[in-house]
Amino acid sequence: MALNMPAARAFPLRFLGGQGALIALVLLVGFAALRYDGFLSAYNISSFFRYNAMFMLIAIGMTFVIVTGGIDLSVGSVAAMASVMAALASPFGPLAGLLAGVVAGALVGLLNGIVITRLRVEPFIATLGTFLGARGVAQLASNQSAVSVDANGTFVRIGQGDWWGVPIPVVLTLAVFLVGFVLLRSTRFGRSALSIGDNEDAARLMGFNVGRVKLLVYVISGTLAGLAGVILASQFGAGQPTEGVGWELTAIAGVVVGGTLLTGGRGSLFNTVVGVTLLGLIFNVLNFENGKGIISIDVFWQNVIRGVFLLVVVVVQSSASRRRV
Incomplete structure (x- = not known):
């Protein structure tokens, strides 16, 4: 029994070593809660998760792509296109608007998959093409201007309403x-996706x-992305x-910050959600800091901070991967 004690003691350390984003998130929440009045208010928490639900959804989808060793640059454009399609269909009811946006996104995803798997085009090139194409469709369908949703319908409740006091976007994301x-952890599909990212030839030999x-x-x-x-x-x-x-860069950043390898073969949806939350919280904290009037960080500097933060995480992840090898 005593021989197993070192391994038992090492497990928490290994777990914490792989949860850097979660530890950083907890520390940041603690710091902000002590420094800013209203940070833990129901309004701030609700507003934060209602808005960031969109990025979490895109990042969840991106995680599935990245664990196979792929990339999807089209998600931001697809979301814009889906928003236009949903708005155009909203006069026919909330379900029609929902289906229009989701189906539009699924069709672009299907096109990406066919081009990549059947035509053997690299994911970067294939999704770059649909990135441009989906943006063009959105601009054509909307005549290059915002398309108002049905003001008399209930479509807006999808994004603005609550269920049992919880924002509907948060319920959908959960x-x-x-x-x-x-799907990723407990099914053959999930094991297949991880195996393909780790070694595609070996995955094919495994059946x-x-x-x-x-x-x-x-x-x-x-x-x-359509949702x-x-x-x-x-x-x-x-x-x-x-x-x-x-948005595609925000999603990729959240996935990478959560510890998913860009080369594929390893990933966690829980850590992806933690990564997106951490990135969003950094800018939430900066907004509170701006409100104190001590410093003022505009949106351009926030983009610089996002880029530097992502670069640091990628460098650390790359170093850790080399040490494991």
């Missing part, structure tokens, strides 16, 4: 997270259908053809 968590799994992860990514677009339209009361710029 449901997606739970399904995705089980996994590599092409089908890759196709499905891009459909998942597109679908969740994020629906929330965008309903939250702001209009389809936004010019929105979503840089």
